[in-house]
Amino acid sequence: xxPLLLIxxxxxxxxxxxxxxxxxxxxxxxPTVALLVADSMAGALLLRAQGRSAWRRFTAAVAEGRVPTxxxxxxxxxxxxxxxxxxxxxxxxxxGILLLLPPTRAVFRRxxxxxxxxxxxxxxxxxxxxxxxxxxxxxAARRPYDVDGTAREHxxxxxx
Numbered sequence: 651x652x653p654l655l656l657i658x659x660x661x662x663x664x665x666x667x668x669x670x671x672x673x674x675x676x677x678x679x680x681p682t683v684a685l686l687v688a689d690s691m692a693g694a695l696l697l698r699a700q701g702r703s704a705w706r707r708f709t710a711a712v713a714e715g716r717v718p719t720x721x722x723x724x725x726x727x728x729x730x731x732x733x734x735x736x737x738x739x740x741x742x743x744x745x746g747i748l749l750l751l752p753p754t755r756a757v758f759r760r761x762x763x764x765x766x767x768x769x770x771x772x773x774x775x776x777x778x779x780x781x782x783x784x785x786x787x788x789x790a791a792r793r794p795y796d797v798d799g800t801a802r803e804h805x806x807x808x809x810x
Contacts, residue, residue: 666741673685689743701728727749
């Protein structure tokens, strides 16, 4: 976790400054600033359009009664892409555009789902595991509940 935070808060800003300086030397200061402002405005417009589209697909999936996994991941990508586009810098703008465009967003979605599936398999989680029991604190702590909410009585545990 610490290396990821170091990359996010140290390496990315340093790289952004380096690229901004290089672009500024290449095309000039005012065109560089204008390009950064235009990128942010384009990102805001893309965020708005793609966000509305993702929201419509999400509500349609819920109305159809299916789990909106794809739609939720699209929404996360749109929000992350929009935030990346609003941040000043060319590297984050490139990442933001990739997250906002539907074809490349599908690639990010596949990678995210594969990552989640790998983590769940590594932790020993199983899909369709029959009955799960939850133990609650308080007076109901001695009654395990099944997934459907029915309680099963059993002999209380005795403390030594």
